[in-house]
Structures are given as structure tokens and as C-alpha cells.
Amino acid sequence: MFVINCPYCGERDQSEFSCGGEAHILRPKQPTELSDDEWAEYLFMRKNIKGVQFERWNHAHGCRKWFNMVRDTSNDKIHAVYKMGEKPPVI
Amino acid sequence: MTKYRINKTRFVDQTKTVSFTFDGKKYHGFEGDTLASALLSNGIHLVGRSFKYHRPRGIMSCGSEEPNAICQINDNTDLTEPNVRATEIELYEGLKASSQNCWPSLNFDIGGINNLISPFIPAGFYYKTFMWPKSFWKKIYEPLIRLSAGLGKSPTKPDPDIYDHKHEHCDVLVIGGGISGIISAKIAAKNNLKTILIEDKNILGGSTIYQNNKNFIIDNQKSNEWLMNEISELEKLDNLIIKTRTSLAAFHSYNYLLAKENISDHLPLDKKNGSIRQRLWKIRADKVIVAAGAIERPLIFNNNDRPGIILANSVKKYLDFYGVSTGLNNIIFTNNDSAYETAVSLFEKGISVKIVDIRKKSSSNIVKNAEDLGIQIYWNSTVVNTFGYKKIKSIEIMNLSEDGSNVTGNKHEIQCDCLSISGGWTPMVHMHTQSGGKLDFREIDQVFVPSEKSENHINVGSCNGDFELEEIFKNTTIKVKKFLNINESSFDKISVLCSKELEKKNIWLLPNTISEGKTKSFIDFQNDSTAKDIKLALREGFKSIEHVKRYTTTGMATDQGKLSNMHALGIIADTAGVKMGTLGTTTFRPPFTPLTFGAIVGRSVGKFFDVVRKTSIHEWHVQNNAKFENVGQWKRPWYYPINNENLHEAVQRESKAARDSAGILDASTLGKIDIQGSDASEFLNRVYTNAWSKLGIGKCRYGLMLNEDGMVYDDGVTTRLGENHYLMTTTTGGASNVLSKLEDYLQTEWPELDVYLTSVTDHYSTASICGPNSRKILKKLFPNKDFSDETFPHMSYQDAIIDKIECRIMRISFTGELSYEINIESKYGKSLWENCIKAGEEYKITPYGTETMHLLRAEKGFIIVGQDTDGTMTPIDLQMDWIVSKKKYDFIGKRSLYRSDTIREDRKQLVGLLTDDPNEILEEGAQIVSELDKKPFEMIGHVTSSYFSPNLNKSIALAVVKGGKKMKGQKLFVPMENKNINVTVSDFIFLDKENKRINA
Incomplete structure (x- = not known):
């Protein structure tokens, strides 16, 4: 169980957080103009990387803020934590 | 003193006698004994029967690796516990232990017949045999197998013990209190690091604490004496917490570890009372030093499982730690030097001992020591058979061929009453691998050792593959200093002398003259798998170690293969002709030793199992005989x-009353979210399917919320309290999820919106009054208010005051009746409720529960999200097209409503169902078919809600049916176990389709 450095609260136990899946998938601004395939790409397609992955996390039992996290799924090493809207770091 | 208690030691207090029973017979041991050492001191080796063949089995080790000596403790009491290792349980006055897996008794076990027919029950026997006839499985095979399977008996009553959890943080956690753990803990603690040292035994010291041989010298003292002094110094250190009787269960990532402490397991029954039994420590450590030690390996030869065959180092521990000799005429069978310490120790106490060694020679000091004492050593020899059914009597040995693959010469029989075996040592790499660490295979002594260097944990001592005292001492000191960034330690200049093993030899499966099929060379003692079984699995095509393990069940017993896994791997490698290092190992999963359920659950039992949420009106419901149902964590009145009255009778009465006069429902549990901000209207536009911008202040509107995939997620009424202020209600169960989802969109997709969400579910209590007389009741409650349709129309809200307390009245309806909901601060909820009841008395106001609420809304065809929907229903499927705005450019889920899949016409769609027999009530969840002749049935839908409506005097049901929209009037069937029910598809609004009652 990892320790996550919430950008608003600091280091907290993983049990306080929930994972929201892959990060940096923008909701299309004009969904009506997308084909079924393009919409499906947004709606369903997610990467499942063994290695460095960019993820959304929520401090659900804390400040309730969403933020992004870079985690290596093969060893759970957390490379970076950054606020929503901030540029993803280069890993 | 008994015949076998031949030695006085400082670890067992021979002035304090402790009595206990084993299989009903009374025995004595001493304070400090384990159940195993006390049994051995009474000359008892036979303690159980093996799992499959019911062979007599004896105590084999002195620790958690024990495969045979597992007992039922305190049988026939609430405190009974199965599969307890006799080698681990500390003796206490009144302990009752009994053997397992034998019937009618340990000495005469009917199941022993399995041993005679064993050639016919090889690995996979059950899989292969009980395949046919198919019909026999359920009624004959399974019950029979279940009768004879399993080890101990589970307790049948609630566990009366108390268990505890505790969180702990430290700079350094040291796992294992042997010599390397002690060195590590001292270095850490002396350098001002908050250190915890855990040890599963009751005292520190590991195996060095009874290492009393003159060839092992630390700082000019015998190693055990030096260590004893170290321990007493260690106990004086302030920033060191020493936790004995505490075993590590799991080593998770980020140095999060679970350890189980036995607090009162070792106390007599009369002293346990009221105290916590076990505590689960949840430790977050900055650095972890694993000093878990090593486990001695057995040797694999024919009939290697007889009572009296014990691991050599365990024999030494029983002798030098507990003062118990496991036999008076010993033979030691070894492939390495460590067993010679046992031999020397036995000899020095005047006990007869001989040695059989598979090596041709060994030139180390300890072997020379044994030779000098005149101990007879049979070099280059192996045991080929053993004799004695319930206790070993003799062995047969032969010489090994040049390459060790065969035996030569004549058989030579030697008498004995104990055979100590040692096949070398296996480092306990479990902790390392649990934490994600990898392993390397070391060819020279055939061991897996930790490879990867982690920043946050290290392995020291024999669990790291350092077996000799000198290297343990030096390497531990160097590694720990580096790991903790420390320059100097008190161990740097201490001299260590020890015997060094130069000749190494290992044979996984020792050769024999008898053909392999006829030998019984056990690998997994607890699950009775033999070398033959492993080879059979390979012949039958199993190649992966994980498959062989499961097919033969090797390593799958309660000891998790601590003694067997390496030999299984070795034999697979030898048979398949591959290198062991390339095979890999099976996965080491937590817990390291079995955990009690109690320790896992801790205090979260009974009323602490889960949170219970009650409304402020709860007490009134209790006093008025409500039956409750759980909705999420809420307790909601189900019926009164x-x-x-039974459920049906009560619900019929409540439902009729609500439509004929007045009913009242506690609706406090509905989720309530306060929404404020200048973009609140725009926000609602985006999250609901319908339009919100034009909703007037003081008006209410029903909204449907979808997921982005277009499926219905939640629904509820939202009220506009002010220009930039709304109150949203959600379903009871969906409240927290809806809030999370809305927060997610606000924070991540639309951060530009000025909207603030606050959960106010607990802040307000809600009394919902419905029925034709509800207006009159409201008028009595609020005499100054005008409740006419003109000033207070349906779907509007007004502020009001009752007993000087402000409240909100919403005129909204979930029943189709004229209906008002009064929201008031929670602390006044009960008083409001009682006022409503009082005011409604003359109209026989009837409190109703969730069941009646469900019935009333079903009569009107209102859906319940989660009952009539299941995450695959769009609003179109629900025939709720009217609520989906065509004008809005976007809302959550909009685009998905015209994906190729969601526009299919044969999707399951909401319909009403009427049974041909109006008294027949369908079962919710029942499947619906259109053709009874076609088999297998094609299931075209299912019943989602079903009731007998007292207001319509017939059975009604909601259902989802493929293409149901176009099936109105069509005959369908609901096949049940013993009949087929004929139904007709109908409109799903059964009552008052014109909505007249709402303005009645």
C-alpha cells in the first residue's frame, strides 16, 4: 500500500485515495461532431501500461481534490504528483 | 524429570510444572516448553496422521515450517482452533490439544487403508477418477470426499476473543530477532533511529542462542554467551521497541507491513479472560531490515516421513534450548556440516549418535571435532529405507556411486530411535519477494538468494544466504551501516571464529535400489505428495512449476511448502534436465504463516462491522413497530x-390509505446536494438530460442524470432556491457517488465554472405527506399559508415556519398523489414528524415504509434507478424520451444516445406486464420468454418490479423486454420452476394516466 503525496495535504496513506484511471483524456468540446468511432475512442479506449502511466487520483477521504500522478505500474514507484491543469512532467 | 528431559537450560523453568492433555490423556511439561517439546519430553513423537494416506506422522521441526504436528486446540469449546502447530504453541496450564485427521483414534486410524492402496491413488487421482458417471458427483462422490477431506474442525460458535489493530510508524523495522537482527537493531537504535525489532518466538536469539560449540567464538566467548549479553544490553536501549511473539504476516510496497502479535495465546485459560488475544500491527517503516533467517531442508529418501525423523537443527534446539532429547539412540543423516553441531551436542550429553553423510569427506573444524570425539561417520552413504510404523526403529544405508546418481555395495542396517536429517538450508526470501524483490539462484549451495537492491529494505544474515557465523557477522554489520548511512558500529572490531564448510554436495532425490514407483519419498509431508507424484506430473505434460504445484498439491498445505518447495523445484529441474535457476519459483504470497480471521477483522465485528445511519425520526419508527430495511448504510422503515400483519398485509393497508386519505413517509435519507455559484444553472444543464436555464426561482424539476455512456445513473428533483442557488436531491444509495461524479466534472473538465457543491443530506430531515387529504393536513400545520393550486402549484416550493422554526415545503410527488415534502433542520425532524402525525390524526394519516413507496410509484410507472435500471438502460429504453432535451448542445451522455448500439430497436425496453390471472404476482427477476416450445428458452427480458396493487385490485409489474416498446398487447410467458405464467405487455402507467390525482 503506497504513500501518496497529495498536492494539497501532503503524504497520506493510499487508503484515503481512489484512482480515477488514465489521465489527460480530454472530454471532447463538440461531441456531436464526432463519429461513433471517434466518440468510442474517448469513451472506452484506455491504455493499460506495464510501466510508467499517467493517472487521475482523488483524495476521496481527505480534501476530495482530484490531481494527477505518474506511477510505474510494474513496481508502484510514484514519479510525480501534480495538480489538475498543470503540465505533465517529462518522465 | 522424564526419561527424555536430560538437560537443564535457562529457557525452560523446570521448577514450574505445567499440565496439559493430548488426546484426552494428561501429561506434564514445564514453563517455557512448547506443546511439541513437552510431548517429546514425554517420549511422544506420533502426533497426527497424514492428509491423504493417513500415515503416522511425528514432530519434524521446531518452528512455523512444521508440516506434521498440527493440532486441534481446546476442542469442543468456543475457543477451539484447528491446525495449530505444536511447535509454535507455548504450553500453558490446562491446554487441551488433540490430533487431527484420524478416526477412530490416532493409534488406530481406519484411513490408514489409503496407505495400502496408495499405488492406486497417485497425483490427480481425484481429478481422474470421479469424472463419471456424472450424476454420482453431487450425491455420492462429493459428500464422501468432503467427509474425509480437511484437517482440523472449524469452530461453530462466534469467536469470544477480542482482537485489536494498531498503527505504528518507525525509522527502522527489523524483522527477526536472531543474531543478524540483533546486530541490525542495535546499530540502528544506537544511532538515534526509532527502531522496532519483531521476533515470532517468545525470546530473542534465533538459533545462535543455543549454539554452544567451542568452534563458534565471538569476542572470545561461545557465540550463545556473547549473544545473551548482547540481548540484555539491547533491552536497555530507549528508542528500541522489542516485540516478541510477533510474526510478520505481510510485506507490502512502500514498506507497509502487517505483523501479528500474540498477546494472550500463551496464557492459561483463567488468565486470558477479557484480555486481547492477538493484535495486528500495521507498520509503516522508513527502512526495513529483513533478518528472517533460514529453514533447514529435509532430505528426500524412501520412507522419510516416519515419526522420529526430525530436522537436525531442531533436534539440537530441543536438546539445548528445551533440554529434551528426541531420542536416546540417534543417527544423523546429512549433506552438510551444520548437523555435526547436533551430533557433538548429543555426544557431549552422553547420548549415542552416529552420522551418515552423503559427502565423501569434510575437512572443517566441526567435523574434525566430531571425529576426535570418536563419533562414527558413514561417509559417501545414503539412507535407502527406514523401518518402524509408529516410530522409527532402524534404517538401511548404502554407499553412493561415484556421481551420486545410484547406490552401490551392500545394505547395512542400523538401529535407532531418532533420525535427524539435514539437507542444507533455505533462506527465508518470502518477505523480500512479497515486497516485490527478485531472486538469484546460487549454484554452489543450491539456494535462491535476494538479488535486487531496494532503496528501502535490505536482507541480512541467513535469509540473505550468509550461513556462516563469521560472514553473517561481518556482512550484516557492513550492510546495515551502509543502508543507514552510519560510519562506525560497536561490532566493527569484534573477532569471530567459526567452522567453515568447504565440501558441499546436494542430491534432491536420493537414489535407491527399489524402483521409483515403489518408494515413498515424501516431499510435501502435509499434503502427502511424493517425488513420484512430481515425476508423474511431468510425464503427463505439466511443465510450469505453478502447474505442477497445483496438480500435485505440493506446497499447498497450511505450511505453504516451507520445507517442500525447493525439493519439488530440484526434482523438476533434474527430471526435465534444466537448470534450477531458470525454472523460477512459485509465488510467495502473504501471509507468511496463517493469520486468524479475528486478527484480520480486529474490532470491526458486531455493531462495529459497518456504519449505521439513522434519520432523526428513527426513534419514532422504532416505537411504532417499524420493520427496517438497509438502504446503503441507512436504516429505512420498510413497513409498519x-x-x-405480515409484509403483504401491512403494505396493502398502507398503500390504500395513502391513496384514499393520507400517508406519511420519512424521506430524510434521500441525498441532498446544495449547489451554489453563478454558473449553477449552466452546470445543471450539463449534468442533467433536460434544460434548467429557464426554471423559475421557487420551482422544482425532475432530472435524469446519465453516465457518459448514455446509461441512466441517478434521478431526483432539484429545486431552485435562488438565482444562483439550487437544492438537488438524489437517490438514497447514490448520494455519495453522485457528489463524487459532479465534483470530478467540476474539478477536471469544467474548472472554469463557478459552482460550489455541498452535501447536506444529514442537515435536513424530510417528512413527505401524500394523499387527497394532504392539503388539509398542511393547512392545519401552517394555518397562515395558502395551499391553493394558484399560489402553491405542483412542482413549486415555499419557505414556511412551524413552531418558530424555518422550513421548506416542496409540492412534489413520487406517488402520483397530491403531495408535500417538508424539509427542516435535522434536529427538529422528529418534532416536525410528530406534529404531522398529530395534525393528520383526524384523516387517519398512515405512516408507510419503502415497500409501500415502491408499490405506489410502480402504480404510476415511475422508475427506481437501480431496480428498474441496471446500468444498461438509456432514457430512451425507459420510454422517457420526453426528458431528453433536443435543443441542448451537450450534456453528459448525450452523444452516446445515438451510438450504433444505443439506437438499436431490439434493446431491452421498459414495459408494463399484466398477468392473465390478476391474483398471480410475478417474481422480481423472473425471466420472460415469447416462445415456450423453443428450447433452450430464449430469454427476452426480465421482471424488474412486481406488486399486488390494492388500488387497482390486481397484480402489476414493470419489466424490461427486448423491443418491448412495440409489443403492447402481446402475450408473453414467465416460465417458473413448476408452471408457466401467461402475461400481457401493457402500458407501464397503471393508474391515473391523466395525472388528475396530483391536483386533486
């Missing part, structure tokens, strides 16, 4: 029986 009068005079022994």
Missing part, C-alpha cells in the same frame, strides 16, 4: 405492521 399492526396486530401481527
Whole structure:
């Protein structure tokens, strides 16, 4: 169980957080103009990387803020934590 | 003193006698004994029967690796516990232990017949045999197998013990209190690091604490004496917490570890009372030093499982730690030097001992020591057979061929009453691998050792593959200093002398003259798998170690293969002709030793199992005989029986009353979210399917919320309290999820919106009054208010005051009746409720529960999200097209409503169902078919809600049916176990389709 450095609260136990899946998938601004395939790409397609992955996390039992996290799924090493809207770091 | 208690030691207090029973017979041991050492001191080796063949089995080790000596403790009491290792349980006055897996008794076990027919029950026997006839499985095979399977008996009553959890943080956690753990803990603690040292035994010291041989010298003292002094110094250190009787269960990532402490397991029954039994420590450590030690390996030869065959180092521990000799005529069978310490120790106490060694020679000091004492050593020899059914009597040995693959010469029989075996040592790499660490295979002594260097944990001592005292001492000191960034330690200049093993030899499966098929060379003692079984699995095509393990069940017993896994791997490698290092190992999963359920659950039992949420009106419901149902964590009144009414009778009465006069429902549990901000209207536009911008202040509107995939997620009424202020209600169960989802969109997709969400579910209590007389009741409650349709129309809200307390009245309806909901601060909820009841008395106002609420809304065809929907229903499927805005450019889920899949016409769609027999009530969840002749049935839908409506005097049901929209009037069937029910598809609004009652 990892320790996550919430950008608003600091280091907290993983049990306080929930994972929201892959990060940096923008909701299309004009969904009506997308084909079924393009919409499906947004709606369903997610990467499942063994290695460095960019993820959304929520401090659900804390400040309730969403933020992004870079985690290596093969060893759970957390490379970076950054606020929503901030540029993803280069890993 | 008994015949076998031949030695006085400082670890067992021979002035304090402790009595206990084993299989009903009374015995004595001493304070400090384990059940195993006390049994051995009474000359008892036979303690159980093996799992499959019911062979007599004896105590084999002195620790958690024990495969045979597992007992039922305190049988026939609430405190009974199965599969307890006799080698681990500390003796206490009144302990009752009994053997397992034998019937009618340990000495005469009917199941022993399995041993005679064993050639016919090889690995996979059950899989292969009980395949046919198919019909026999359920009624004959399974019950029979279940009768004879399993080890101990589970307790049948609630566990009366108390268990505890505790969180702990430290700079350094040291796992294992042997010599390397002690060195590590001292270095850490002396350098001002908050250190915890855990040890599963009751005292520190590991195996060095009874290492009393003159060839092992630390700082000019015998190693055990030096260590004893170290321990007493260690106990004086302030920033060191020493936790004995505490075993590590799991080593998770980020140095999060679970350890189980036995607090009162070792106390007599009369002293346990009221105290916590076990505590689960949840430790977050900055650095972890694993000093878990090593486990001695057995040797694999024919009939290597007889009572009296014990691991050599365990024999030494029983002798030098507990003062118990496991036999008076010993033979030691070894492939390495460590067993010679046992031999020397036995000899020095005047006990007869001989040695059989598979090596041709060994030139180390300890072997020379044994030779000098005149101990007879049979070099280059192996045991080929053993004799004695319930206790070993003799062995047969032969010489090994040049390459060790065969035996030569004549058999030579030697008498004995104990055979100590040692096949070398296996480092306990479990902790390392649990934490994600990898392993390397070391060819020279055939061991897996930790490879990867982690920043946050290290392995020291024999679990790291350092077996000799000198290297343990030096390497531990160097590694720990580096790991903790420390320059100097008190161990740097201490001299260590020890015997060094130069000749190494290992044979996984020792050769024999008898053909392999006829030998019984056990690998997994607890699950009775033999070398033959492993080879059979390979012949039958199993290649992966994980498959062989499961097919033969090797390593799958309660000891998790601590003694067997390496030999299984070795034999697979030898048979398949591959290198062991390339095979890999099976996965080491937590817990390291079995955990009690109690320790896992801790205090979260009974009323602490889960949170219970009650409304402020709860007490009134209790006093008025409500039956409750759980909705999420909430307790909601289900129905209010009068005079022994059953559910059906109560609901019929409540439903009729609500439509004929007045009913009242506690609706406080509905989720409530306060929404404020200048973009609140725009936000609602985006999250609901319908339009919100034009909703007037003081008006209410029903909204449907979808997921982005277009499926219905939640629904509820939202009220506009002010220009930039709304109150949203959600379903009871969906409240927290809806809030999370809305927060997610606000924070991540639309951060530009000025909207603030606050959960106010607990802040307000809600009394919902419905029925034709509800207006009159409201008028009595609020005499100054005008409740006419003109000033207070349906779907509007007004502020009001009752008993000087402000409240909100919403005129909204979930029943189709004229209906008002009064929201008031929670602390006044009960008083409001009682006022409503009082005001409604003359109209026989009837409190109703969730069941009646469900019935009333079903009559009107209102859906319940989660009952009539299941995450695959769009609003179109629900025939709720009217609520989906065509004008809005976007809302959550909009685009998905015209994906190729969601526009299919044969999707399951909401319909009403009427049974041909109006008294027949369908079962919710029942499947619906259109053709009874076609088999297998094609299931075209299912019943989602079903009731007998007292207001319509017939059975009604909601259902989802493929293409149901176009099936109105069509005959369908609901096949049940013993009949087929004929139904007709109908409109799903059964009552008052014109909505007249709402303005009645």
C-alpha cells in the first residue's frame, strides 16, 4: 500500500485515495461532431501500461481534490504528483 | 524429570510444572516448553496422521515450517482452533490439544487403508477418477470426499476473543530477532533511529542462542554467551521497541507491513479472560531490515516421513534450548556440516549418535571435532529405507556411486530411535519477494538468494544466504551501516571464529535400489505428495512449476511448502534436465504463516462491522413497530405492521390509505446536494438530460442524470432556491457517488465554472405527506399559508415556519398523489414528524415504509434507478424520451444516445406486464420468454418490479423486454420452476394516466 503525496495535504496513506484511471483524456468540446468511432475512442479506449502511466487520483477521504500522478505500474514507484491543469512532467 | 528431559537450560523453568492433555490423556511439561517439546519430553513423537494416506506422522521441526504436528486446540469449546502447530504453541496450564485427521483414534486410524492402496491413488487421482458417471458427483462422490477431506474442525460458535489493530510508524523495522537482527537493531537504535525489532518466538536469539560449540567464538566467548549479553544490553536501549511473539504476516510496497502479535495465546485459560488475544500491527517503516533467517531442508529418501525423523537443527534446539532429547539412540543423516553441531551436542550429553553423510569427506573444524570425539561417520552413504510404523526403529544405508546418481555395495542396517536429517538450508526470501524483490539462484549451495537492491529494505544474515557465523557477522554489520548511512558500529572490531564448510554436495532425490514407483519419498509431508507424484506430473505434460504445484498439491498445505518447495523445484529441474535457476519459483504470497480471521477483522465485528445511519425520526419508527430495511448504510422503515400483519398485509393497508386519505413517509435519507455559484444553472444543464436555464426561482424539476455512456445513473428533483442557488436531491444509495461524479466534472473538465457543491443530506430531515387529504393536513400545520393550486402549484416550493422554526415545503410527488415534502433542520425532524402525525390524526394519516413507496410509484410507472435500471438502460429504453432535451448542445451522455448500439430497436425496453390471472404476482427477476416450445428458452427480458396493487385490485409489474416498446398487447410467458405464467405487455402507467390525482 503506497504513500501518496497529495498536492494539497501532503503524504497520506493510499487508503484515503481512489484512482480515477488514465489521465489527460480530454472530454471532447463538440461531441456531436464526432463519429461513433471517434466518440468510442474517448469513451472506452484506455491504455493499460506495464510501466510508467499517467493517472487521475482523488483524495476521496481527505480534501476530495482530484490531481494527477505518474506511477510505474510494474513496481508502484510514484514519479510525480501534480495538480489538475498543470503540465505533465517529462518522465 | 522424564526419561527424555536430560538437560537443564535457562529457557525452560523446570521448577514450574505445567499440565496439559493430548488426546484426552494428561501429561506434564514445564514453563517455557512448547506443546511439541513437552510431548517429546514425554517420549511422544506420533502426533497426527497424514492428509491423504493417513500415515503416522511425528514432530519434524521446531518452528512455523512444521508440516506434521498440527493440532486441534481446546476442542469442543468456543475457543477451539484447528491446525495449530505444536511447535509454535507455548504450553500453558490446562491446554487441551488433540490430533487431527484420524478416526477412530490416532493409534488406530481406519484411513490408514489409503496407505495400502496408495499405488492406486497417485497425483490427480481425484481429478481422474470421479469424472463419471456424472450424476454420482453431487450425491455420492462429493459428500464422501468432503467427509474425509480437511484437517482440523472449524469452530461453530462466534469467536469470544477480542482482537485489536494498531498503527505504528518507525525509522527502522527489523524483522527477526536472531543474531543478524540483533546486530541490525542495535546499530540502528544506537544511532538515534526509532527502531522496532519483531521476533515470532517468545525470546530473542534465533538459533545462535543455543549454539554452544567451542568452534563458534565471538569476542572470545561461545557465540550463545556473547549473544545473551548482547540481548540484555539491547533491552536497555530507549528508542528500541522489542516485540516478541510477533510474526510478520505481510510485506507490502512502500514498506507497509502487517505483523501479528500474540498477546494472550500463551496464557492459561483463567488468565486470558477479557484480555486481547492477538493484535495486528500495521507498520509503516522508513527502512526495513529483513533478518528472517533460514529453514533447514529435509532430505528426500524412501520412507522419510516416519515419526522420529526430525530436522537436525531442531533436534539440537530441543536438546539445548528445551533440554529434551528426541531420542536416546540417534543417527544423523546429512549433506552438510551444520548437523555435526547436533551430533557433538548429543555426544557431549552422553547420548549415542552416529552420522551418515552423503559427502565423501569434510575437512572443517566441526567435523574434525566430531571425529576426535570418536563419533562414527558413514561417509559417501545414503539412507535407502527406514523401518518402524509408529516410530522409527532402524534404517538401511548404502554407499553412493561415484556421481551420486545410484547406490552401490551392500545394505547395512542400523538401529535407532531418532533420525535427524539435514539437507542444507533455505533462506527465508518470502518477505523480500512479497515486497516485490527478485531472486538469484546460487549454484554452489543450491539456494535462491535476494538479488535486487531496494532503496528501502535490505536482507541480512541467513535469509540473505550468509550461513556462516563469521560472514553473517561481518556482512550484516557492513550492510546495515551502509543502508543507514552510519560510519562506525560497536561490532566493527569484534573477532569471530567459526567452522567453515568447504565440501558441499546436494542430491534432491536420493537414489535407491527399489524402483521409483515403489518408494515413498515424501516431499510435501502435509499434503502427502511424493517425488513420484512430481515425476508423474511431468510425464503427463505439466511443465510450469505453478502447474505442477497445483496438480500435485505440493506446497499447498497450511505450511505453504516451507520445507517442500525447493525439493519439488530440484526434482523438476533434474527430471526435465534444466537448470534450477531458470525454472523460477512459485509465488510467495502473504501471509507468511496463517493469520486468524479475528486478527484480520480486529474490532470491526458486531455493531462495529459497518456504519449505521439513522434519520432523526428513527426513534419514532422504532416505537411504532417499524420493520427496517438497509438502504446503503441507512436504516429505512420498510413497513409498519399492526396486530401481527405480515409484509403483504401491512403494505396493502398502507398503500390504500395513502391513496384514499393520507400517508406519511420519512424521506430524510434521500441525498441532498446544495449547489451554489453563478454558473449553477449552466452546470445543471450539463449534468442533467433536460434544460434548467429557464426554471423559475421557487420551482422544482425532475432530472435524469446519465453516465457518459448514455446509461441512466441517478434521478431526483432539484429545486431552485435562488438565482444562483439550487437544492438537488438524489437517490438514497447514490448520494455519495453522485457528489463524487459532479465534483470530478467540476474539478477536471469544467474548472472554469463557478459552482460550489455541498452535501447536506444529514442537515435536513424530510417528512413527505401524500394523499387527497394532504392539503388539509398542511393547512392545519401552517394555518397562515395558502395551499391553493394558484399560489402553491405542483412542482413549486415555499419557505414556511412551524413552531418558530424555518422550513421548506416542496409540492412534489413520487406517488402520483397530491403531495408535500417538508424539509427542516435535522434536529427538529422528529418534532416536525410528530406534529404531522398529530395534525393528520383526524384523516387517519398512515405512516408507510419503502415497500409501500415502491408499490405506489410502480402504480404510476415511475422508475427506481437501480431496480428498474441496471446500468444498461438509456432514457430512451425507459420510454422517457420526453426528458431528453433536443435543443441542448451537450450534456453528459448525450452523444452516446445515438451510438450504433444505443439506437438499436431490439434493446431491452421498459414495459408494463399484466398477468392473465390478476391474483398471480410475478417474481422480481423472473425471466420472460415469447416462445415456450423453443428450447433452450430464449430469454427476452426480465421482471424488474412486481406488486399486488390494492388500488387497482390486481397484480402489476414493470419489466424490461427486448423491443418491448412495440409489443403492447402481446402475450408473453414467465416460465417458473413448476408452471408457466401467461402475461400481457401493457402500458407501464397503471393508474391515473391523466395525472388528475396530483391536483386533486
